Structure formats: structure tokens, C-alpha cells
Amino acid sequence: MKKFIAYTAITLGSLTVLVLIGIFIVSLFQARLETSNERLESREEERSSLEDRWLDAHENDESVTxxxxxxxxxxxxxxxxxxxxxxxxxxxxxxxxxxxxxxxxxxxxxxxxxxxxxxxxxxxxxxxxxxx
Incomplete structure (x- = not known):
């Protein structure tokens, strides 16, 4: 009976460790995705400001609202x-x-x-x- 309890405890401990490792890996991927999205948004803002400056520099006189x-x-x-x-x-x-x-x-x-x-x-x- 003691062996059964020991094996059960080892099995539950192993499953707990696997779940914790999975949660850790998912959180790493989520953090990486958030960082990538932030970089993408900043690049898009930079690109749009560059395009606006290019249009201004090339005599785009029309002021469009x-x-x-x-x-x-x-x-x-x-x-x-x-x-x-x-x-x-x-x-x-x-x-x-x-x-x-x-x-x-x-x-x-x-x-x-x-x-x-x-x-x-x-x-x-x-x-x-x-x-x-």
C-alpha cells in the first residue's frame, strides 16, 4: 500500500511539473507575441510618418483632411x-x-x-x- 501511495505521489508530482513547464512555455510565447505586436505597431507608425514626410518633401501641396x-x-x-x-x-x-x-x-x-x-x-x- 505504501508503494501505491508513493507511485501515485510521484505520478501526480510529475504531472504537476509537466503542467508548470507547459504554462511557462505558453507564457514565454505570449510575451514574445506581445513584443512582436508592439514592434510591428511602432514600425507601422514610423512608416506612415516617413510616407507623410516624403509627400511633404515632394511638394504635395494639396492639404487633404x-x-x-x-x-x-x-x-x-x-x-x-x-x-x-x-x-x-x-x-x-x-x-x-x-x-x-x-x-x-x-x-x-x-x-x-x-x-x-x-x-x-x-x-x-x-x-x-x-x-x-
Whole structure:
């Protein structure tokens, strides 16, 4: 009977150690994913600012103002209506992943022309709507 209890204790201890190792590995992957997402967002912001500076440097005299008309979110997807000062308008369809990252639907959406930093503005508007 003592051997049975000892073997049971060893088995339960081993399973506990395996579960703890699994939790540790999953937390490492999650931390790495969060770091990667942060780096991706910072690179996107840098890219959009570089594009804006490039357009400014190449005499893009047209001062276009982007206006977010409406953002509607239905669970994990939504739409964003926009217009600009040149009386162009469009609709952007997007989906929200479980990690709160935003994916734009290229096929169903119309985007602003000569405004390369629109993804940043769209994401900000969507995040504001998500926080409400």
C-alpha cells in the first residue's frame, strides 16, 4: 500500500511539473507575441510618418483632411465610413482578432488616395470605438 501511495505521489508530482513547464512555455510565447505586436505597431507608425514626410518633401501641396464619419462594430467585425476634404468618401470593412489586432478587408474596402497614413487614423478611430 505504501508503494501505491508513493507511485501515485510521484505520478501526480510529475504531472504537476509537466503542467508548470507547459504554462511557462505558453507564457514565454505570449510575451514574445506581445513584443512582436508592439514592434510591428511602432514600425507601422514610423512608416506612415516617413510616407507623410516624403509627400511633404515632394511638394504635395494639396492639404487633404480625412474625416472619420462613422465607426460601427458588431462583435468581431465592423465598418468605418470616411470622407475627405476633396469630397471623396468610402467604406472600410475590418475584423478584430482575439488579441485586439485590426485586419482591414482589402477586397470590400475603398481607401483614401494620396494619404498613406490612413491606416493609423483608422486604427485610432476603431480603438476609440472599442473602448466605449
Amino acid at each position: 480625412l474625416v472619420i464619419e462613422d465607426v460601427s462594430i458588431d462583435q468581431s467585425s465592423g465598418t468605418l465610413a470616411w470622407s475627405d476634404s476633396r469630397e471623396n468618401d468610402g467604406m472600410v470593412h475590418f475584423s478584430i482578432r482575439s488579441d485586439d489586432s485590426i485586419i482591414f478587408s482589402e477586397e470590400e474596402s475603398t481607401y483614401p488616395v494620396n494619404m498613406p497614413s490612413y491606416p493609423q487614423y483608422f486604427r485610432e478611430a476603431i480603438r476609440e470605438e472599442m473602448d466605449k
